[in-house]
Amino acid sequence: MVLEEGINQDFEFYFRLLKDLADGICIANDHMKIVFWNAPMVQNLDYSTTEAWGQSLVDLLQLRSAHNEENHFLEEDIRRMAFEGVVTTVFCRHRAGHSVAMQVRINTFTDPESGCRGFVLIFCDALAKGTIEKGVMELKEIAYFDQLTGLPNRRYLEIEMEKHLSSFRRYHIPFGVLLIDIDFFKKVNDTYGHDNGDRVLQALGQTLLTETRKDDVKTRWGGEEFVLLTRLSDPDKLIAFGERLRAIIEKAPVEIPESGITIHFTISIGVTLSRPGDDRNTLLKRCDDMLYKSKKEGRNRVSGLF
Known part of the structure; x- marks a missing residue:
């Protein structure tokens, strides 16, 4: 038929x-x-x-x-x-x-x-x-991941921060935010070249991947700045977490075998906890203020506001 x-x-x-x-x-x-x-x-x-x-x-x-x-x-x-x-x-x-x-x-x-x-x-x-x-997955990777460090990027962080804030508003689950900046990074680039500056960024990214908890959100915010979201909610533990990362970086220079170069670098960190009424901008502003405090007081340190 x-x-x-x-x-x-x-x-x-x-x-x-x-x-x-x-x-x-x-x-x-x-x-x-x-x-x-x-x-x-x-x-x-x-x-x-x-x-x-x-x-x-x-x-x-x-x-x-x-x-x-x-x-x-x-x-x-x-x-x-x-x-x-x-x-x-x-x-x-x-x-x-x-x-x-x-x-x-x-x-x-x-x-x-x-x-x-x-x-x-x-x-x-x-x-x-x-x-x-496969193409969709590749596009997602391009959209949400930083190709240099392999870490999620700013766009991914914004999405994750909104999720954390939503959970905080609904279930009162606080979370910590760390804003990390490489000290004198422009000098690193000027002294050793941008390719070696990229290796420093990669080294920091790798440290964040290996020295943090699986459920911590590790991201490259842009340039030499990185942002972490963590469920640690005790101010002392949050400061200690930042101090541990700072100390690891200070003791782990980047070796460039083909050039015989060793690049020592440090990081400064601003830390805060989520508060009622917070949005993404207020959280990052407090972190940025604390990062500025760390820089002003000599760099290679952690400052927090809770």
């Missing part, structure tokens, strides 16, 4: 929609005979609409498990997949004889007027889907 024959006007729009979808659509009746085959199915498997119509779904597609090519799907397997309603990666037979990896979801349908029943198979290119998903 050709679906286009006698199709009533109410369904013409939906029929055109099925034909024009980017995903491959194959519709089979309850006897597993193909009654609809859209253009993407022709492109993916090279069987024309005329060739596909009326053919056995099982025989034409020869669906096989992507995890075990010897596992050929029978009618009962297709009915089970339709019942489960899950997306499955399968191999389909191309007209030329080779296998094509596809992702398929199988749904059942029943026409309430005629009682006609059948199956709708929705296919997409598994490789293309994987490529798209």
Whole structure:
């Protein structure tokens, strides 16, 4: 049966929609005979609409498990997949004889007027889907991560800070903020060059990754400034946390073996705790004030306001 024959006007729009979808659509009746085959199915498997119509779904597609090519799907397997309603990666037979990896979801349908029943198979290119998903992940990485240090960036910090503030307002869970700045970083760049200045930034980023807790949010705010969010909420412990980071950096110079250079550097830190009524700007302003205090008092120190 050709679906286009006698199709009533109410369904013409939906029929055109099925034909024009980017995903491959194959519709089979309850006897597993193909009654609809859209253009993407022709492109993916090279069987024309005329060739596909009326053919056995099982025989034409020869669906096989992507995890075990010897596992050929029978009618009962297709009915089970339709019942489960899950997306499955399968191999389909191309007209030329080779296998094509596809992702398929199988749904059942029943026409309430005629009682006609059948199956709708929705296919997409598994490789293309994987490529798209990988591309999305790469774009997220570009959007939210600093490529030099590997740390999350300013945009990511802003999102995480809003989450922390929301939890603080709703559940009264305080959190600490540390603003870290490399002392005399311009002098480092001027003396050793920007490439070696980048190594200093990378070294600090690596220290923040290895010397903080897993749930601490470590970010590069911009330039030589870094920001940490931590669930430490005791002022003394927060200051001690900053002091520990400061001491580690002071005792860990960056070695440049190919040039025989050793770069000693230090950091200054401003620390604060979240307060009722805080927003991102007020929190960072207090941190910045405390960082300025550390710089004014000689650098290589930690200052806090609670």
